[in-house]
Amino acid sequence: MTDTNSNSTANVKGATVEAMFNEIAPRYDLLNHILSLNIDRIWRKKLIKKLKAENPSHVLDIATGTADLSIMLGKRSKDIRITGIDVAEQMLAVGRRKVYNKGLSDRIQLKRAAAEDIPYPDATFDCAMVAFGVRNFSRPDLGLREIRRVLKPGGKLFVLEFSTPSKFPMKGLYRFYFHSVLPFVGRMVSGHKQAYTYLPESVERFPEGADFVKMMRDAGFEGCSAKKLSFGIATLYGGRHY
Helix, strand or coil, X not given: CHHHHHHHHHHHHHHHHHHHHHXXXXXXXXXHHHHCCCHHHHHHHHXXXXXXXXXXXXXXXXXXXXXXXXXXXXXXXXXXXXXXXXXXXXXXXXXXXXHHHCCCCCCEEEEECECCECCCCCCCEEEEEEXXXXXXXXXXXXXXXXXXXXXXXXXXXXXXXXXXXXXXCHHHHHHHHHHHHHHHHHHHHHCCCXXXXXXXXXXXXXCCCHHHHXXXXXXXXXXXXXXXXXXXXXXXXXXXXX
């Protein structure tokens, strides 16, 4: 009975997240950069720097959204093929236009798929990356196992995710911004009542730091690490499939 209830809850979450991101897709990029004060670009660059050090040929971008991370990687390396997957077709539609406009269609392919059911054979990709998407997985544990399955032996997963600062005064400033400013601005610009209330709630529920490192290890990743960024507002995780 527990498994049935768990799967039912995951299915509901998956459908809710998909519908929400489809609705906010047209203004998603604008809001992302406004609400993060463009700091998210700095975090993404750190992820890409570490990923490029692995010298991958084929990279999987999970929960790619509008393909910001894929495009950033594609612009910085002409030798890497990138496959991006996401459950929200409207987000992918925006991403495909951006990829085309940047002249990257030959190296970046976007496909509708969930992290829990990646439609590629075992050992397909050299590296995988997720930016602000794991907390939206309907089943993070299953998603991580699927990512490991499609990685080649030796391949590495990089995860960039929001986290909560623990030290004064950043802790108080962060909570005020996340719970008051962000939901208000998000609702005003996107016209969606729930989306930017969901964001802080999903961040607070996310098993960050040592808890997420444990989740990665439980999924079979080794050499797992967590590095806090910008006073703990975000964390960059890494783990390798041996």
